[in-house]
Amino acid sequence: MTTLPDWLVERAALDEVPSASRARLQAAVPGELAAGVGALREQNAKELAAYPPGPAVAQIEARLRRLPRRRRTWIAPLVAAAGLAVIAAVVVRPHAPAQQTETTRVKGAARLLAYKQAGDEAERLDPDAVVRAGEVIQLRYNAGGARHGVIASIDGSGGVTLHFPASADAPTDVGPGTRTLPEAFALDDAPRFERFFLVTANEPIDVATTLDALRGLARRGDASDAVLDLPSGLHQVSLRLRKP
Amino acid sequence: MVLRRCRKLLGDETSARDAMHDVFVQVLSHADQLADQAPSSLLFRIATNVCLNRLRSKRRRPEDGDDVLAEIAVATDPAARSAARAALDALFRTEPETTAVIAVLHLVDRMTLEEVAEEVGMSVSGVRKRLARLRTKLHAMEVEA
Numbered sequence: 475m476t477t478l479p480d481w482l483v484e485r486a487a488l489d490e491v492p493s494a495s496r497a498r499l500q501a502a503v504p505g506e507l508a509a510g511v512g513a514l515r516e517q518n519a520k521e522l523a524a525y526p527p528g529p530a531v532a533q534i535e536a537r538l539r540r541l542p543r544r545r546r547t548w549i550a551p552l553v554a555a556a557g558l559a560v561i562a563a564v565v566v567r568p569h570a571p572a573q574q575t576e577t578t579r580v581k582g583a584a585r586l587l588a589y590k591q592a593g594d595e596a597e598r599l600d601p602d603a604v605v606r607a608g609e610v611i612q613l614r615y616n617a618g619g620a621r622h623g624v625i626a627s628i629d630g631s632g633g634v635t636l637h638f639p640a641s642a643d644a645p646t647d648v649g650p651g652t653r654t655l656p657e658a659f660a661l662d663d664a665p666r667f668e669r670f671f672l673v674t675a676n677e678p679i680d681v682a683t684t685l686d687a688l689r690g691l692a693r694r695g696d697a698s699d700a701v702l703d704l705p706s707g708l709h710q711v712s713l714r715l716r717k718p
Numbered sequence: 719m720v721l722r723r724c725r726k727l728l729g730d731e732t733s734a735r736d737a738m739h740d741v742f743v744q745v746l747s748h749a750d751q752l753a754d755q756a757p758s759s760l761l762f763r764i765a766t767n768v769c770l771n772r773l774r775s776k777r778r779r780p781e782d783g784d785d786v787l788a789e790i791a792v793a794t795d796p797a798a799r800s801a802a803r804a805a806l807d808a809l810f811r812t813e814p815e816t817t818a819v820i821a822v823l824h825l826v827d828r829m830t831l832e833e834v835a836e837e838v839g840m841s842v843s844g845v846r847k848r849l850a851r852l853r854t855k856l857h858a859m860e861v862e863a
Contacts, residue, residue: 479828481762484719490756494832530739537743641736
């Protein structure tokens with residue numbers, strides 16, 4: 475029966491045993507530590523072979539890039555504002571010709587709502603409302619009955635930010651009704667516009683493909699109002715906010 | 719090490735890998751504020767915090783199988799595992815984060831009071847008081863239930 479906990483074997487393998495644990499280590503069954511460290515190293519080698527660090531590093535870097543814009547703040551009044559959730563979001567049909575952006579205003583279909591923190595209140599933002607760097611924005615959405623959704627934004631500096639799910643490899647399941655994203659975020663100083671997209675489907679959505687499409691759009695001169703080029707079966711709604 | 723820690727606390731591979739990314743994001747984004755201590759200890763503590771925050775925010779069913787709360791529940795009150803576990807779930811939503819970390823280190827990782835104190839940078843008596851308060855509150859919640 476082993477007497478050394480796994481965390482202590484980990485520390486010993488890195489030669490970072492806490493002073494409070496040295497006596498326990500010395501009292502261990504002879505050979506146990508060496509066996510434990512050997513097993514750890516073997517497991518490390520298998521992990522690295524099965525999962526090379528590249529994708530994890532890319533994921534961490536992507537989250538770090540998003541970090542300055544995010545803020546761990548709930549805007550409490552949004553809960554009360556939920557009952558007011560009727561917004562005229564710009565609805566775009568998939569594969570519509572470029573420039574034919576504003577087609578239908580639909581109430582009850584998929585929709586995306588943005589709120590701005592204004593003191594202790596949450597102020598709903600209409601399409602093309604003017605927002606400024608540093609203002610805290612909270613998004614709400616309704617997938618319009620679709621089972622899956624991705625929410626992301628592009629800005630006037632060509633930046634792309636994923637808002638939902640939390641990461642590109644996370645599930646895209648969305649629940650029914652109108653929901654609030656768990657985190658609000660502060661706008662950065664990107665110029666001209668912030669444009670938010672809600673992409674919906676009844677099947678799981680490939681987030682990476684969606685982000686690639688957004689990156690392609692963000693590089694275009696007409697990014698503020700052109701259609702997002704998505705595979706068939708995906709639907710999109712966008713909401714544009716203006717920067718002064 | 720970080721991935722193993724996240725696996726142990728969260729139980730499933732997808733959540734563990736996602737949490738591991740968050741651990742390194744936290745480390746890298748707060749590099750200028752981190753205390754000068756052994757990297758393994760720092761990573762272990764941040765991984766524990768990240769995983770506990772995830773567990774805290776996740777709505778759980780009363781009988782969700784073996785997990786961290788179940789282990790603590792057994793350690794604090796083996797005779798009333800289900801009730802203790804449910805109470806812990808509720809308690810950890812209101813207690814300071816440090817108390818949850820202390821409980822996990824002592825009751826799940828089997829660290830001694832001295833080891834926990836060194837890990838979280840508190841006195842041994844401070845750790846003992848936190849654990850005693852946790853047990854007292856837990857028992858009070860069970861009585862109310």
